[in-house]
Amino acid sequence: MPADRGLAVSQECADCPIRHRAVCARCENDELQQLEDIKYYRKFEAGQNVIWSGDRMDFVGSVVSGIATLTQTMEDGRTQMVGLLLPSDFVGRPGRDTAPYDVVATTDLVMCCFRKKPFESLMVSTPNIAQRLLQMTLDELDAAREWMLVLGRKTAREKIASLLSIFARRDASINMSMATGRIVFDLPLTREAMADYLGLTLETVSRQISALKRDGVIELEGKRHVTVPDMDLLLEEAGDDSDGGMLV
Amino acid sequence: MPADRGLAVSQECADCPIRHRAVCARCENDELQQLEDIKYYRKFEAGQNVIWSGDRMDFVGSVVSGIATLTQTMEDGRTQMVGLLLPSDFVGRPGRDTAPYDVVATTDLVMCCFRKKPFESLMVSTPNIAQRLLQMTLDELDAAREWMLVLGRKTAREKIASLLSIFARRDASINMSMATGRIVFDLPLTREAMADYLGLTLETVSRQISALKRDGVIELEGKRHVTVPDMDLLLEEAGDDSDGGMLV
């Protein structure tokens, strides 16, 4: 178990890639300075646990790059992913000190961490941080509720299409591929991780991906490289309103 | 469609039953006074819609008494309940003006409402409100994620047991029935509403309740009156850690 490299990334908040989306988004320069004083970076390798459920948590932080998952596990081993952490997402809960879920790095991961105690003090003295955190938490609550519909009522095919839409949408907003209509991305999760997110088995995930490929909804190169020729078609397969719920 | 009685409950915040649990929990007397200035009560009858998905929302508020549900519906009619609103729970989102879900009164319901604009101003000027709302939102996020495990990985029997545990736990904390070991309560939801919460059909709900009764996990008088002779047994059926995750 190779420890994370001690001397990690060093970076100015000013040119941080998640500057305008993370908890610090609303901070003024002086507030940013205060955060800078208590922050440090940590790197994790793909597959590494960031936090173990039940462990004491003495930091909170933001995902800078890479992807992590939040998962819950029952005694008999059944696991359910309850959150997908993308760059700018926040980890940890001010005011609680043991972690309720496992946090696992799915890809190589860089996190911007704050020691919990000083961060909690800042929360009180800096409304811009608390307000941003409230906003982000409300967004996550909406996402969690949307996912409850997926888990409770959608078919396996719709579930897969829903998950692919999430990746496709995220990628479209980064790569500006809207123009061409074709969206291309790499799946950041294994079939098993997808199954854990969707409440399915990995075999069913595999079968449904094959089916969507066979039906021309997606194209596959290798196991991970996906092309979506027609986003509207994918959304239809996902069972979402085609006239896109523009919550953004 | 009988309108809600215009002249509704009038009440002092000081002797409000949800005073220490709602958004206002942390407020000092002067802050409470400011809330009192912008609040008004509304009553809804069982079955009435409080809010329709997509509608403009010009108020936020707290459930004072009764039970309401948050539900999401797909075009083809499949519905999933995404939240259960009990007394002291908060409805509405500062900073957003169209409702993302239907809110339906399941029993007769009293809400303490605040006009949205003034409330948003108070949020900025009164950290105690914003902080309490953040705390409550984080709790709801935890609850939503717990429910994702129920929806994604539990069997029908475990789902029913999980739902019954929620009601039982809530009731135990009110009635102090811990002593006797027997917990008694009335189901606040129809079989159909339970099905919508659990991602099942109402027939399956009915069958599993019958099965739990047959196996002595619960006792039933009529359709709604439930007795739990052994809470540990119920929790075991729900698939939860028997040594109770004491998050309280």
Added chain:
DNA sequence: CGTCTACTTGAACACGATCAAAACGAGTGG
């Protein structure tokens, strides 16, 4: 090559859904 791990595919099964009918309880009116 051999050995991983990740993924795919097949066959049989089981759980929960679906369709259908009947029981129950509360309310209404003769």
Added chain:
DNA sequence: CCACTCGTTTTGATCGTGTTCAAGTAGACG
């Protein structure tokens, strides 16, 4: 008091989606 309706719930029979168990393929790395 019984007959009637209406909404909720129970129970039964059959069906289908997704699971389970099992074998096999593909690609990476030694």
